[in-house]
Amino acid sequence: MNLSALDLNLLVVLEALLEERSVTAAGKRVGLSQPATSNALGRLRALLGDRLLVRRGRALFLTPRGEQLRRDVRPALDRLRAALARRPAFDPAALGDELRVGMNDYAAYVLLPRLVRRLRARAPRARLAVLAFETRDAARALDAGEVHVGLAVEGPGLAGLESRPLLRDDFALVCQPPAPRTLRSFLARPHLLVSPHGGRVGVVDRALAAQQLERDVHVTLPHFLMAPHLLSGTDLIGVLAGAVARDIAPALKLVVARPPLALPGFTLSAVWHPRLTDDPAHAWLREQLAEAAAEQQASRPASAPARRSRDA
DNA sequence: GCACGTACGTCATGTACTGG
DNA sequence: CCAGTACATGACGTACGTGC
Numbered sequence: 001m002n003l004s005a006l007d008l009n010l011l012v013v014l015e016a017l018l019e020e021r022s023v024t025a026a027g028k029r030v031g032l033s034q035p036a037t038s039n040a041l042g043r044l045r046a047l048l049g050d051r052l053l054v055r056r057g058r059a060l061f062l063t064p065r066g067e068q069l070r071r072d073v074r075p076a077l078d079r080l081r082a083a084l085a086r087r088p089a090f091d092p093a094a095l096g097d098e099l100r101v102g103m104n105d106y107a108a109y110v111l112l113p114r115l116v117r118r119l120r121a122r123a124p125r126a127r128l129a130v131l132a133f134e135t136r137d138a139a140r141a142l143d144a145g146e147v148h149v150g151l152a153v154e155g156p157g158l159a160g161l162e163s164r165p166l167l168r169d170d171f172a173l174v175c176q177p178p179a180p181r182t183l184r185s186f187l188a189r190p191h192l193l194v195s196p197h198g199g200r201v202g203v204v205d206r207a208l209a210a211q212q213l214e215r216d217v218h219v220t221l222p223h224f225l226m227a228p229h230l231l232s233g234t235d236l237i238g239v240l241a242g243a244v245a246r247d248i249a250p251a252l253k254l255v256v257a258r259p260p261l262a263l264p265g266f267t268l269s270a271v272w273h274p275r276l277t278d279d280p281a282h283a284w285l286r287e288q289l290a291e292a293a294a295e296q297q298a299s300r301p302a303s304a305p306a307r308r309s310r311d312a
Numbered sequence: 313g314c315a316c317g318t319a320c321g322t323c324a325t326g327t328a329c330t331g332g
Numbered sequence: 333c334c335a336g337t338a339c340a341t342g343a344c345g346t347a348c349g350t351g352c
Contacts, residue, residue, distance in 0.1 A: 023339055036321055038339055041321095055328085055339070 010047070013040040015077055017053060018070035021060045065101055090280035092123040099126055102133025102147035104196070106224035107268055110167065110243045111151065114292035122288070134196050142273040149272045149285060162267045162277050164286060167292035170265040171203065172245035172256050174228060175237040180255035183213075186260045190218040192238040195228050204239045207261055228252055239263070243300070268293070 016026035019036070027037030041133070045051055050065040062070060099119070103112070108130060119128055133141060133150045135157045141147045142161060152158060173179060173186070180186040193202050200217045208214055219236060221227065224244050231238050232252040239259050240249075249256045270289050276282040 024337090033322060034339075035323080035341080038341085040321075042340080059337085 010040055010044055011073060011077060013037060013062055014044050014052075014069065015073050017041060017044075017130040018062060018066055018073065021053065021062065023053075023060070041285050078238065090284060092126070092284055093282075094125065095123045095281055097127070097281060098129055099281075100131055100146065100148045101131045101285075101289075102131045102138075102141060102150035102152075104132070104134060104224065105226075106241050106244060107151035108227055109247075110169070110268070110296050111289065114295050115288060118288045124273055136197070142271065145273075148276065148282060149270050149289065151268055151289075152271050153266050153268055157269055159269045160274075162274050163271045164290065165267045165269045165280060167268050167297050168265050169268065170242040171239050171259060171263045172242045173259045174231055174240050174245045174249045174254050175235065176231070176233070176235065176253075179255045180237070180260065181257075183260045186237065187215050189216075190235060190239045191215050192219045192221070192227060192236045193217045194222070194224050194232055194238070194240065195220045196222045198222070202239075203263055203266075204259070204261070207263055210253045211261075220246055228254060240265075243296075 002028060013026065013030055013032070015025065016029045020026040020029060022038045024034045027034050030037070032040070036091060041053065048065065048069075051063055052066040052069070053060040054063060055061075091166070101115075113132065113274060116128065119126055131141075131147055131149055133152065135152045137157045138150050138152055138157050139159075139161060142150060147205075152163075154163070180189060191202075191204075193200060195202060198220055200220060204215065205217075221230065225248070226242065227240055228248040229252065230236065231249075231254055245256050263279050270286055272282065272286070
C-alpha cells in the first residue's frame with residue numbers, strides 16, 4: 001500500500017485499538033477523545049478495507065485481519081520507537097568515520113599539525129581526509145557532502161552556512177632586505193600576490209584603491225606557502241599572511257616588516273552545512289578545530305607586527 | 313500575504329445493546 | 333421498560349498546505 005496515504009498517528013491508534021479492544025479505552029491510552037478515536041477507526045477501516053473490530057453486544061471482536069495486524073503492528077512500532085529514541089553518547093575513541101575537512105595551504109599550515117595531533121590522541125580510529133577547499137566553491141562542496149567542515153575566510157559564497165570563527169591573523173610585508181619603509185618605496189617595487197583564482201586584486205590593492213593608488217603585481221600564484229620561496233633571491237615584495245611570513249621568511253633570509261599602509265586583518269572560520277550542526281561527531285570535530293586554533297593563537301610570537309601600520 | 317480547501321480535533325447527540 | 337454504557341455521526345472550530 002501507499003504509505004504516503006497513511007498518517008503514522010493512525011498506526012498508534014490502531015495498535016491501541018487492537019490491544020484494548022475498546023474505542024474508549026484506546027482513546028484514553030493515546031490521548032484522544034472517544035469520537036476522535038472512533039473517527040480514526042473509521043479512517044483505518046476505509047484505508048485497510050476491513051472492519052478490523054466488529055461489535056457484538058457490548059464487546060468488540062477482532063476480525064482475522066485485525067488479529068494479523070495486532071501481531072505485526074506492535075513489533076513494527078516498537079522498532080520505530082527504538083530507532084527514534086536511539087541517541088548514544090558520543091565517544092571519540094570509538095569514532096571510525098572518515099572526517100573530511102576542506103582547507104587551503106595556509107589553513108593547513110596554521111592548524112593541521114595541531115588538529116592531527118589531537119585526532120591521533122583522542123580519536124585514533126578516525127580517518128582524516130584533507131581536501132582542497134576555497135570560499136568560492138564552499139556551498140557546493142558542503143551541500144554535496146564532499147567536505148564535512150571547511151576552513152574559510154569570511155566572504156561571499158558562505159551565505160546560509162553555519163560558521164564559527166577560529167583564529168585571527170594579520171598581514172606582513174616580506175622581501176629581501178632592506179624592506180621599504182615608506183608607501184612610496186613600497187609602490188616602487190614589483191609585487192607578488194597570492195590569489196586563488198589568478199585575479200590581480202587583493203587586500204592590498206583594495207586598500208590602495210581607496211587612496212587612488214595602485215601597485216605593480218608581477219607574479220600571482222595560488223599557494224600561500226610557496227610565496228616566501230618565490231620572494232627569496234628576487235626584488236619582489238609580498239604582503240603575506242602573518243603566521244606564514246613570520247615562520248618561513250627568516251630561514252630564507254627575508255625580512256618581515258609592517259606594511260606601510262593600513263590593512264584589515266582577517267578571520268579564519270570553520271564553515272559547515274546546517275544539517276550537521278547537531279551531529280555529535282561533527283560538533284566534536286568543530287571543537288577540536290577551535291581548540292587547535294586557540295593553541296595556535298596562544299603560541300603566536302610576541303614580536304608579531306602590529307595589525308595596523310605606523311602610517312595608519 | 314491572503315483566500316480557500318482539507319484534515320482532524322472536540323462537543324453534543326444519536327444509536328445499539330445489556331442488565332436490572 | 334428504562335437507565336447505563338459504548339460506538340457512530342453531525343456540527344463546528346482550528347491548523348496547515350496550496351495556489352494566486
